[in-house]
Amino acid sequence: MRTCFMLAGLLMVAPAWSFPFEVSEKIKGVDIAVETMDLGDNTGAVSLENYGSDAAQCNVRFRSGPGVPVSRNARIEPGQKSHVTAGFNHQVIRMRVDVRCQPAKGKR
Template identity: 35%
Template sequence: MRKFCCVLLALLPASAFAYSIDVTKKIDGVSIDYRASDVDGDISSIQLNNYGSNDAVCTVTFSNGPEAPRTRKVTVPAGKSTNTTVKFNRAIIKMRIALACTPK
């Protein structure tokens, strides 16, 4: 039992690098769904799925706080999905993502 508790305590810091992700979206006239995830301590990712019949143009702004926001512009074809990632210079504590999509 003592060994089990030591192993459990040793694994505790491994789960501590996850950070919270807040996504605000402004989607006009397209059927876009998203899934945001943390890849590493300084890398964040968002997967965009287009369920509509029109292509979509999306602007994704990643904000980490003290660093300048990073903006990515992607086109998501109808019925397809795409991934967008960003790497920051510092460790991410809280990620804020602003997603804006319009039909192409």
């Protein structure tokens, strides 16, 4: 019985370990789905899936507190999914993510 209560208590605390995301999207001319993920160890990730018929060029900027923002670029082909990650050396309380996508120029 005691084990059951301890397990229930741990399950209630588990969501507090992850950090919240604030996402700002500026997607022009492409059909991109954005999903955020907390990978633990102060690492955040964004999954980008291209539902359109043209390739997309995306820039993802991660901000966590007063530190230097981390930018990542990704080219997502039609029907493909790409994962973009950023890790920080300090405790992440809240992750702010800016996603900007537009049609890719040129062929790969």
